[in-house]
Amino acid sequence: GNSVTQMEGPVTLSEEAFLTINCTYTATGYPSLFWYVQYPGEGLQLLLKATKADDKGSNKGFEATYRKETTSFHLEKGSVQVSDSAVYFCALSGGETSGSRLTFGEGTQLTVNP
Amino acid sequence: EPEVTQTPSHQVTQMGQEVILRCVPISNHLYFYWYRQILGQKVEFLVSFYNNEISEKSEIFDDQFSVERPDGSNFTLKIRSTKLEDSAMYFCASSPGLVGTGELFFGEGSRLTVL
Numbered sequence: 735g736n737s738v739t740q741m742e743g744p745v746t747l748s749e750e751a752f753l754t755i756n757c758t759y760t761a762t763g764y765p766s767l768f769w770y771v772q773y774p775g776e777g778l779q780l781l782l783k784a785t786k787a788d789d790k791g792s793n794k795g796f797e798a799t800y801r802k803e804t805t806s807f808h809l810e811k812g813s814v815q816v817s818d819s820a821v822y823f824c825a826l827s828g829g830e831t832s833g834s835r836l837t838f839g840e841g842t843q844l845t846v847n848p
Numbered sequence: 849e850p851e852v853t854q855t856p857s858h859q860v861t862q863m864g865q866e867v868i869l870r871c872v873p874i875s876n877h878l879y880f881y882w883y884r885q886i887l888g889q890k891v892e893f894l895v896s897f898y899n900n901e902i903s904e905k906s907e908i909f910d911d912q913f914s915v916e917r918p919d920g921s922n923f924t925l926k927i928r929s930t931k932l933e934d935s936a937m938y939f940c941a942s943s944p945g946l947v948g949t950g951e952l953f954f955g956e957g958s959r960l961t962v963l
Contacts, residue, residue, distance in 0.1 A: 768951075770954075775956065776956055777851075777852065777939065777941075777953075777954035777955045777956045777957060778891075778939065778941075778952075778954040779953075779954070780951035780952070783951070823891060835881075835893040835896060835904055835906070836883075836891075836893060836952065837893070838883075838890050838891040838892070839890065840889075840890050841890070841891070
């Protein structure tokens with residue numbers, strides 16, 4: 735079945751550092767890929783998405799490229815801020831399952847220190 | 849800004865008791881979902897609901913779980929006889945269309961503790 739694997743966390747960075755959170759997936763067909771973010775005390779929010787191979791999703795300075803050849807969707811940001819501290823979830827939908835469910839990775843806790 | 853709201857934020861119950869978790873999805877959304885996250889584990893899909901019926905459910909969603917949309921605004925998850933392993937954060941979500949075509953909007957979660 736579908737599965738998503740994220741890099742083991744937590745991740746601690748200094749402000750303005752470069753961020754990469756790795757995400758790889760297993761799915762048949764052509765899933766859609768997502769990054770969700772959960773700020774403290776809030777629900778999960780969509781950060782960015784990509785629906786086909788080589789698409790790049792971007793939002794708030796974050797980027798991720800849908801790489802079918804490596805089955806990856808790594809999240810990057812060139813210069814993190816303290817306000818980026820949150821839990822980041824990679825997810826997919828579709829593939830061999832119907833379009834009504836998201837399959838999530840483990841989540842990566844990011845802490846950015848001033 | 850419209851949001852998904854969930855109540856209660858935290859519920860403590862005894863094993864074997866019935867629990868109802870409540871959600872108010874965004875008003876013009878058509879698809880509703882429940883997910884859960886056991887502490888330290890992944891967020892897992894439980895069930896999706898569309899047009900007043902379950903459209904998909906996971907292996908976790910067995911006979912002790914049920915969902916209902918009792919009126920035009922609420923969406924509830926009932927656990928008939930809670931077990932220790934049901935302790936988790938339960939997230940409600942809604943979306944205007946199928947998840948692959950757009951985003952899910954999540955509530956803040958209801959933490960269930962079964963003693």
